[in-house]
Amino acid sequence: MRFAVVQFGGSNCDRDVYHVLAEVCGVDTDLVWYKDGLARSYDAVVLPGGFSYGDYLRAGAIAARNPIMAEIVRHAKDGGLVLGICNGAQIGSEAGLVDGTFTLNAYPKFISRHVYLRVENTTSPFTALYREGEVIRVPIAHKEGRYVAPEDVIARLNCEGRVAFRFCDEHGNPTPESNPNGSTKNITGVLSEAGNVLAMMPHPERASEAVLGSVDGIKIFKSMMTYIEQHGHRQMTHQEFLQ
Protein backbone atom coordinates (compact mmCIF):
# COMPACT_ATOMS: atom_id res chain seq x y z
CA MET A 1 0.00 0.00 0.00
CA ARG A 2 1.41 3.36 -0.99
CA PHE A 3 0.21 6.94 -0.57
CA ALA A 4 1.37 10.09 -2.37
CA VAL A 5 1.22 13.56 -0.87
CA VAL A 6 1.47 16.09 -3.69
CA GLN A 7 3.46 19.26 -3.09
CA PHE A 8 2.70 22.37 -5.12
CA GLY A 9 4.55 25.66 -4.75
CA GLY A 10 2.76 27.14 -1.74
CA SER A 11 1.56 23.87 -0.19
CA ASN A 12 2.16 24.10 3.54
CA CYS A 13 0.35 21.13 5.09
CA ASP A 14 2.20 18.56 2.98
CA ARG A 15 4.61 17.56 5.74
CA ASP A 16 1.85 17.41 8.35
CA VAL A 17 -0.08 14.93 6.19
CA TYR A 18 3.13 13.02 5.47
CA HIS A 19 3.88 12.84 9.20
CA VAL A 20 0.43 11.45 10.02
CA LEU A 21 0.52 8.91 7.19
CA ALA A 22 4.13 7.76 7.46
CA GLU A 23 4.86 8.18 11.17
CA VAL A 24 1.50 7.92 12.92
CA CYS A 25 -0.26 5.44 10.60
CA GLY A 26 2.92 3.70 9.39
CA VAL A 27 2.02 3.79 5.68
CA ASP A 28 4.56 3.87 2.86
CA THR A 29 4.19 7.49 1.72
CA ASP A 30 5.97 9.59 -0.89
CA LEU A 31 6.11 13.37 -0.97
CA VAL A 32 5.67 14.09 -4.68
CA TRP A 33 6.79 17.41 -6.14
CA TYR A 34 4.15 18.43 -8.71
CA LYS A 35 6.67 18.79 -11.54
CA ASP A 36 7.80 15.18 -11.09
CA GLY A 37 4.35 13.74 -11.80
CA LEU A 38 3.14 10.41 -10.43
CA ALA A 39 6.23 8.38 -11.23
CA ARG A 40 5.13 5.32 -9.23
CA SER A 41 1.78 3.65 -8.70
CA TYR A 42 -0.23 4.82 -5.71
CA ASP A 43 -3.29 3.52 -3.94
CA ALA A 44 -4.17 6.98 -2.70
CA VAL A 45 -3.19 10.55 -3.51
CA VAL A 46 -3.55 13.34 -0.96
CA LEU A 47 -3.75 16.97 -2.06
CA PRO A 48 -2.70 18.85 1.08
CA GLY A 49 -3.62 22.30 2.32
CA GLY A 50 -1.74 25.51 1.74
CA PHE A 51 -1.81 28.42 -0.65
CA SER A 52 -0.79 26.98 -4.00
CA TYR A 53 0.14 29.74 -6.44
CA GLY A 54 -0.58 32.27 -3.71
CA ASP A 55 -4.34 31.70 -4.11
CA TYR A 56 -4.13 34.01 -7.14
CA LEU A 57 -7.20 34.11 -9.40
CA ARG A 58 -9.15 31.70 -7.14
CA ALA A 59 -7.85 29.34 -4.46
CA GLY A 60 -6.77 26.13 -6.17
CA ALA A 61 -7.58 27.33 -9.70
CA ILE A 62 -4.05 27.39 -11.06
CA ALA A 63 -2.81 24.19 -9.40
CA ALA A 64 -5.92 22.43 -10.75
CA ARG A 65 -4.73 23.10 -14.33
CA ASN A 66 -1.27 21.71 -13.70
CA PRO A 67 -0.27 18.61 -15.73
CA ILE A 68 0.00 16.44 -12.59
CA MET A 69 -3.71 17.00 -12.03
CA ALA A 70 -4.49 15.27 -15.32
CA GLU A 71 -2.64 12.24 -13.92
CA ILE A 72 -4.56 12.51 -10.66
CA VAL A 73 -7.89 12.77 -12.51
CA ARG A 74 -6.87 9.64 -14.41
CA HIS A 75 -5.92 7.94 -11.12
CA ALA A 76 -9.39 8.79 -9.77
CA LYS A 77 -11.13 7.57 -12.94
CA ASP A 78 -9.30 4.27 -12.51
CA GLY A 79 -10.72 3.96 -8.99
CA GLY A 80 -7.73 5.26 -7.01
CA LEU A 81 -8.47 7.23 -3.86
CA VAL A 82 -7.98 11.01 -3.79
CA LEU A 83 -8.31 13.07 -0.63
CA GLY A 84 -8.26 16.87 -0.99
CA ILE A 85 -7.84 18.80 2.25
CA CYS A 86 -8.47 22.56 2.41
CA ASN A 87 -6.48 23.99 -0.51
CA GLY A 88 -6.45 20.41 -1.78
CA ALA A 89 -10.26 20.45 -1.71
CA GLN A 90 -10.25 23.71 -3.65
CA ILE A 91 -7.84 22.20 -6.18
CA GLY A 92 -9.97 19.06 -6.44
CA SER A 93 -13.19 20.96 -7.06
CA GLU A 94 -11.48 23.27 -9.57
CA ALA A 95 -10.21 20.16 -11.37
CA GLY A 96 -13.74 18.78 -11.54
CA LEU A 97 -13.05 15.82 -9.24
CA VAL A 98 -16.11 16.72 -7.15
CA ASP A 99 -19.21 18.79 -7.85
CA GLY A 100 -19.56 22.38 -6.67
CA THR A 101 -16.89 24.79 -5.57
CA PHE A 102 -15.35 26.39 -2.48
CA THR A 103 -15.40 30.17 -2.49
CA LEU A 104 -14.99 33.23 -0.26
CA ASN A 105 -16.43 32.80 3.26
CA ALA A 106 -19.79 34.52 3.80
CA TYR A 107 -18.07 36.75 6.33
CA PRO A 108 -14.94 37.30 4.28
CA LYS A 109 -12.19 36.72 6.80
CA PHE A 110 -9.74 33.92 7.47
CA ILE A 111 -11.13 31.53 10.10
CA SER A 112 -8.78 29.27 12.06
CA ARG A 113 -10.40 27.28 14.85
CA HIS A 114 -11.81 23.91 15.84
CA VAL A 115 -15.30 23.10 14.61
CA TYR A 116 -17.71 20.21 15.03
CA LEU A 117 -18.60 18.05 12.06
CA ARG A 118 -21.36 15.49 11.72
CA VAL A 119 -20.35 12.40 9.78
CA GLU A 120 -23.07 12.00 7.16
CA ASN A 121 -21.78 8.99 5.26
CA THR A 122 -20.24 5.91 6.86
CA THR A 123 -19.89 3.76 3.77
CA SER A 124 -17.29 5.70 1.77
CA PRO A 125 -13.60 4.69 1.63
CA PHE A 126 -12.86 7.76 3.78
CA THR A 127 -15.51 7.47 6.48
CA ALA A 128 -16.21 3.76 6.95
CA LEU A 129 -14.65 3.68 10.43
CA TYR A 130 -16.97 6.38 11.80
CA ARG A 131 -20.37 5.71 13.35
CA GLU A 132 -23.41 7.09 11.62
CA GLY A 133 -24.12 10.62 12.85
CA GLU A 134 -20.85 10.71 14.83
CA VAL A 135 -19.82 14.21 15.86
CA ILE A 136 -16.11 14.92 15.47
CA ARG A 137 -13.94 17.90 16.36
CA VAL A 138 -11.47 19.01 13.70
CA PRO A 139 -9.86 22.39 12.92
CA ILE A 140 -10.55 24.59 9.92
CA ALA A 141 -8.20 27.27 8.58
CA HIS A 142 -9.40 29.03 5.47
CA LYS A 143 -10.83 32.15 3.88
CA GLU A 144 -12.23 30.53 0.74
CA GLY A 145 -14.09 27.56 2.13
CA ARG A 146 -17.78 28.28 1.60
CA TYR A 147 -19.18 25.35 -0.33
CA VAL A 148 -21.45 26.41 -3.18
CA ALA A 149 -23.30 24.28 -5.73
CA PRO A 150 -26.52 24.65 -7.73
CA GLU A 151 -29.70 23.42 -6.03
CA ASP A 152 -30.06 20.37 -8.25
CA VAL A 153 -26.49 19.33 -7.43
CA ILE A 154 -27.12 19.70 -3.69
CA ALA A 155 -30.27 17.59 -4.03
CA ARG A 156 -28.32 14.92 -5.88
CA LEU A 157 -25.49 14.94 -3.30
CA ASN A 158 -28.03 14.45 -0.51
CA CYS A 159 -29.93 11.78 -2.35
CA GLU A 160 -26.79 9.82 -3.32
CA GLY A 161 -25.18 10.04 0.12
CA ARG A 162 -22.31 12.12 -1.23
CA VAL A 163 -22.18 14.59 1.63
CA ALA A 164 -19.42 13.28 3.89
CA PHE A 165 -19.40 16.00 6.55
CA ARG A 166 -21.54 18.92 7.67
CA PHE A 167 -20.69 21.68 10.13
CA CYS A 168 -22.79 21.19 13.27
CA ASP A 169 -22.98 22.13 16.93
CA GLU A 170 -21.50 19.86 19.60
CA HIS A 171 -24.75 17.87 19.70
CA GLY A 172 -24.68 17.19 15.96
CA ASN A 173 -27.27 19.73 14.83
CA PRO A 174 -26.29 21.47 11.57
CA THR A 175 -27.46 24.92 12.69
CA PRO A 176 -26.74 28.25 10.95
CA GLU A 177 -24.69 29.28 14.02
CA SER A 178 -22.44 26.24 13.68
CA ASN A 179 -21.76 27.00 10.02
CA PRO A 180 -18.59 29.11 10.20
CA ASN A 181 -18.28 30.09 6.54
CA GLY A 182 -21.85 30.05 5.19
CA SER A 183 -21.50 26.78 3.26
CA THR A 184 -24.66 25.62 1.47
CA LYS A 185 -26.56 23.28 3.83
CA ASN A 186 -23.50 23.30 6.15
CA ILE A 187 -21.69 21.00 3.69
CA THR A 188 -17.90 20.86 4.10
CA GLY A 189 -16.98 17.41 2.82
CA VAL A 190 -18.11 16.19 -0.60
CA LEU A 191 -17.64 12.83 -2.29
CA SER A 192 -17.31 12.25 -6.02
CA GLU A 193 -19.95 10.32 -7.91
CA ALA A 194 -17.98 7.08 -7.60
CA GLY A 195 -17.20 7.85 -3.94
CA ASN A 196 -13.42 7.51 -4.33
CA VAL A 197 -12.65 11.24 -4.08
CA LEU A 198 -13.28 13.31 -0.95
CA ALA A 199 -12.84 17.08 -0.90
CA MET A 200 -13.05 18.60 2.57
CA MET A 201 -12.15 21.98 4.07
CA PRO A 202 -11.37 20.83 7.66
CA HIS A 203 -7.90 19.47 8.44
CA PRO A 204 -8.00 15.86 9.68
CA GLU A 205 -4.19 15.75 9.79
CA ARG A 206 -4.28 18.40 12.52
CA ALA A 207 -6.58 16.18 14.59
CA SER A 208 -4.77 12.88 14.43
CA GLU A 209 -2.69 12.89 17.61
CA ALA A 210 -3.78 13.38 21.24
CA VAL A 211 -1.04 15.97 21.74
CA LEU A 212 -2.87 18.19 19.24
CA GLY A 213 -6.11 18.06 21.20
CA SER A 214 -8.14 15.72 19.00
CA VAL A 215 -7.70 12.38 17.32
CA ASP A 216 -11.06 12.54 15.54
CA GLY A 217 -9.49 13.05 12.12
CA ILE A 218 -7.27 9.98 11.99
CA LYS A 219 -10.17 7.69 11.14
CA ILE A 220 -10.23 9.27 7.68
CA PHE A 221 -6.70 8.03 6.96
CA LYS A 222 -7.35 4.70 8.68
CA SER A 223 -10.60 4.26 6.73
CA MET A 224 -8.63 4.76 3.52
CA MET A 225 -6.05 2.18 4.63
CA THR A 226 -8.78 -0.32 5.52
CA TYR A 227 -10.47 0.24 2.18
CA ILE A 228 -7.23 -0.33 0.29
CA GLU A 229 -6.50 -3.48 2.29
CA GLN A 230 -9.96 -4.84 1.54
CA HIS A 231 -10.00 -3.91 -2.12
CA GLY A 232 -6.47 -4.90 -3.04
CA HIS A 233 -3.51 -2.76 -3.87
CA ARG A 234 -3.18 -1.07 -7.19
CA GLN A 235 -0.41 -2.28 -9.45
CA MET A 236 -0.67 0.35 -12.15
CA THR A 237 2.64 1.73 -13.35
CA HIS A 238 3.48 5.11 -14.75
CA GLN A 239 3.58 3.55 -18.23
CA GLU A 240 -0.01 2.44 -17.83
CA PHE A 241 -0.94 5.94 -16.75
CA LEU A 242 0.57 7.30 -19.94
CA GLN A 243 -1.39 4.97 -22.20
Add this chain to the structure above:
Amino acid sequence: MRYIVTITIALKEGMLNPEARVIRHALTNLGFPTEDLSTARLFRVTLDAADAAAAREEGARMCERLLANPVIHHYTIEVT
Protein backbone atom coordinates in the same frame (compact mmCIF):
# COMPACT_ATOMS: atom_id res chain seq x y z
CA MET B 1 -3.95 41.68 -36.18
CA ARG B 2 -3.42 42.88 -32.67
CA TYR B 3 -6.54 42.96 -30.51
CA ILE B 4 -7.30 43.93 -26.97
CA VAL B 5 -9.70 41.45 -25.41
CA THR B 6 -11.41 42.79 -22.31
CA ILE B 7 -12.90 40.04 -20.19
CA THR B 8 -15.23 40.87 -17.30
CA ILE B 9 -16.00 38.08 -14.87
CA ALA B 10 -18.73 38.51 -12.27
CA LEU B 11 -20.71 36.32 -9.92
CA LYS B 12 -23.93 34.90 -11.33
CA GLU B 13 -27.17 36.63 -10.39
CA GLY B 14 -28.24 35.78 -6.85
CA MET B 15 -24.80 34.59 -5.70
CA LEU B 16 -23.69 35.92 -2.33
CA ASN B 17 -20.90 38.49 -2.82
CA PRO B 18 -19.23 39.01 0.58
CA GLU B 19 -16.69 41.45 -0.87
CA ALA B 20 -19.41 43.70 -2.30
CA ARG B 21 -21.29 43.58 0.99
CA VAL B 22 -18.24 44.76 2.94
CA ILE B 23 -17.48 47.55 0.45
CA ARG B 24 -21.09 48.72 0.45
CA HIS B 25 -21.07 48.78 4.24
CA ALA B 26 -17.90 50.88 4.23
CA LEU B 27 -19.42 53.31 1.70
CA THR B 28 -22.49 53.66 3.90
CA ASN B 29 -20.23 54.50 6.86
CA LEU B 30 -18.56 57.19 4.73
CA GLY B 31 -21.91 58.78 3.98
CA PHE B 32 -22.63 57.21 0.61
CA PRO B 33 -25.96 55.41 0.88
CA THR B 34 -26.36 52.92 -1.97
CA GLU B 35 -29.18 50.64 -3.08
CA ASP B 36 -26.93 47.96 -4.42
CA LEU B 37 -23.29 47.33 -5.20
CA SER B 38 -21.64 44.56 -7.15
CA THR B 39 -18.05 43.80 -8.04
CA ALA B 40 -16.44 42.14 -11.04
CA ARG B 41 -12.95 41.28 -12.20
CA LEU B 42 -11.53 42.66 -15.39
CA PHE B 43 -8.79 41.07 -17.47
CA ARG B 44 -7.32 42.98 -20.38
CA VAL B 45 -5.48 40.65 -22.73
CA THR B 46 -3.51 41.79 -25.75
CA LEU B 47 -3.16 39.11 -28.39
CA ASP B 48 -2.70 38.43 -32.05
CA ALA B 49 -5.65 36.94 -33.95
CA ALA B 50 -6.89 36.61 -37.54
CA ASP B 51 -9.92 38.80 -36.85
CA ALA B 52 -12.07 40.16 -34.03
CA ALA B 53 -14.25 37.05 -33.96
CA ALA B 54 -11.21 34.82 -33.51
CA ALA B 55 -9.92 37.10 -30.74
CA ARG B 56 -13.29 36.87 -28.98
CA GLU B 57 -13.29 33.10 -29.30
CA GLU B 58 -9.80 32.93 -27.80
CA GLY B 59 -11.02 35.04 -24.87
CA ALA B 60 -13.99 32.69 -24.37
CA ARG B 61 -11.64 29.69 -24.36
CA MET B 62 -9.49 31.39 -21.69
CA CYS B 63 -12.62 31.87 -19.56
CA GLU B 64 -13.74 28.28 -19.97
CA ARG B 65 -10.28 26.88 -19.34
CA LEU B 66 -9.12 29.00 -16.40
CA LEU B 67 -10.40 32.50 -15.79
CA ALA B 68 -14.01 31.75 -14.82
CA ASN B 69 -15.53 29.06 -12.64
CA PRO B 70 -18.79 28.01 -14.30
CA VAL B 71 -20.35 27.08 -10.95
CA ILE B 72 -20.38 30.71 -9.76
CA HIS B 73 -19.33 33.02 -12.60
CA HIS B 74 -20.56 34.46 -15.86
CA TYR B 75 -18.39 36.50 -18.19
CA THR B 76 -18.62 39.10 -20.94
CA ILE B 77 -16.02 39.77 -23.61
CA GLU B 78 -15.31 42.94 -25.51
CA VAL B 79 -12.82 43.11 -28.38
CA THR B 80 -11.19 46.32 -29.57
